[in-house]
Amino acid sequence: MVLEGVVTNVTKFGAFVDIGVHRMDFVHISELSNRYIKEPSEAVKAGQIVKVKVLSVDTRAKRIALSIKALAVLSSRPVTNPGKSAPTLQPTRDEKFAAFLEKWNAQRTKI
8 A cells, every 4th residue: 555644753763654544653764765875864854745655554563664665666777698789677676575565465465
């Protein structure tokens, strides 16, 4: 599920995003960007409107795991093939994992 929210607070470990569920939910620093960032403030600022993807919902702990990285345009890296003139594009590790998560979540909802 993709939602729009407002970054309310940026901490050392990530950012809190208000998605309208009566509480702030957290985007971990590892889910803020496809590239390495040292500080979460490099990727988002308080008051910024962002689109987030819901990764998981834990009703017992009342937590919703969100990701901005999952919605970013995933770039493919070129892989050269010997004997071929143009490189073919292979999916990155992040793209493979995102596809796996989508397939896994779709199967979980069918049960």
